[in-house]
Amino acid sequence: MNTxxxxxxxxxxxxxxxxxxxxxxxxxxQIMAGPxxxxxxxxxxxxxxxxxKLPGGDDSRAYSDxxxxxxxAPFMIMNRNKRGLALNLKLAQGREVLLHMASQAxxxxxxxxxxxxxxxxxxxxxxxxxxxxxxxxxxxxxxRTGPYADKGxxxxxxxxxxxxxxxxxxxxxxxxxxxxxxxxxxxxVLAATxxxxxxxxxxxxxxxxxxxxxxxxxxxxxxxxxxxxxxATGNSPQPMGxxxxxxxxxxxxxxxxxxxxxxxxNQTNWERIAEVLGHxxxxxxxxxxxxxxxxxxxxxxxxxxxxxxxxxxxxxWTQLLDAAGVPVGPVHTVGEALTHPQTxxxxxxxxxxxxQAGSTRAVGCPxxxxxxxxxxxxPAPMLGEHTRELLREFGYAxxxxxxxxxxxxAAEPK
Numbered sequence: 001m002n003t004x005x006x007x008x009x010x011x012x013x014x015x016x017x018x019x020x021x022x023x024x025x026x027x028x029x030q031i032m033a034g035p036x037x038x039x040x041x042x043x044x045x046x047x048x049x050x051x052x053k054l055p056g057g058d059d060s061r062a063y064s065d066x067x068x069x070x071x072x073a074p075f076m077i078m079n080r081n082k083r084g085l086a087l088n089l090k091l092a093q094g095r096e097v098l099l100h101m102a103s104q105a106x107x108x109x110x111x112x113x114x115x116x117x118x119x120x121x122x123x124x125x126x127x128x129x130x131x132x133x134x135x136x137x138x139x140x141x142x143x144r145t146g147p148y149a150d151k152g153x154x155x156x157x158x159x160x161x162x163x164x165x166x167x168x169x170x171x172x173x174x175x176x177x178x179x180x181x182x183x184x185x186x187x188x189v190l191a192a193t194x195x196x197x198x199x200x201x202x203x204x205x206x207x208x209x210x211x212x213x214x215x216x217x218x219x220x221x222x223x224x225x226x227x228x229x230x231x232a233t234g235n236s237p238q239p240m241g242x243x244x245x246x247x248x249x250x251x252x253x254x255x256x257x258x259x260x261x262x263x264x265x266n267q268t269n270w271e272r273i274a275e276v277l278g279h280x281x282x283x284x285x286x287x288x289x290x291x292x293x294x295x296x297x298x299x300x301x302x303x304x305x306x307x308x309x310x311x312x313x314x315x316x317w318t319q320l321l322d323a324a325g326v327p328v329g330p331v332h333t334v335g336e337a338l339t340h341p342q343t344x345x346x347x348x349x350x351x352x353x354x355x356q357a358g359s360t361r362a363v364g365c366p367x368x369x370x371x372x373x374x375x376x377x378x379p380a381p382m383l384g385e386h387t388r389e390l391l392r393e394f395g396y397a398x399x400x401x402x403x404x405x406x407x408x409x410a411a412e413p414k
Contacts, residue, residue: 041192054088100394136210137198164219277305355382
């Protein structure tokens, strides 16, 4: 695991070898979707400047639980590897500072409600006129076009709108959202992908452009298998718990001491499962012989398998199925997953030292490069922690910065 030192100057001086080294990003986002995008860009080497509103900063700073030595854990985990500047965009001087910074940046990312940037006089037309090479990324609730373009967006609402909640949960149960904010997180990943693609275009042509994605788009993209069923049949799929809507057995089963997932996604694996569970006759049973038969008789199949699986532990069945070449794995708690040796070997847990919270941990970058490795070396910033450092980099003198702070245009930590 990587461990950061507890000094901002040392962290700033540390060269980042990631593939996006040299890209400068102005990050106006908050909460989840936007910070996911900019966190990924930062992990890959971009210099991400998190510009937070005054007063208060990113709304997730105010989340009351859990906190580590008074610092919001949700804020810290989404904003590592970024430098922080606190700027009041409601004041003319604050907007002037942002436009000046945008003239020297490669990317600006925002996830405001539609029309907010325009009301501030900072619409993408203004930004692109200031810097024709700027990549302007918008992450909104429903996108920049269409009848819902001005509506705000939330993960829960997007999951419902997209149909995701209608296929999540147990058969006959109420609509259920996924346990994680899938539309928020996926919108951030899609935005980062779009920014990187636009950056390639910029390097070729010098031209910036608008990158536009939304929570709705991101949630709809996650319905691919279910959309295939609807487009082919005209019928909307229904919830199936952990089971797959196209193949069986492919779901969670109950061993004597916990749950495990078994993936019989093809005929060969199914035949191996029947053998390992001590019922080779299932391979030719007319209820289970083919995938279509198994899907038509899913309930009795699951009941029969659970009856056998209940006779041994999760670890015993995992070992037996693994040895037979059957896809199998435990259903971990979050804690079990984050402390597993494979998770740690992949660098998916990183150690950081925050100036107020102290020693903390975060989820590592899920993309790995052989020549230009990602790095997680900087904790999430205190509100305005790097205001002076950054404004100096953009050409402002200390006297001007003092004036900004005195006028409430910018802020530094107390």
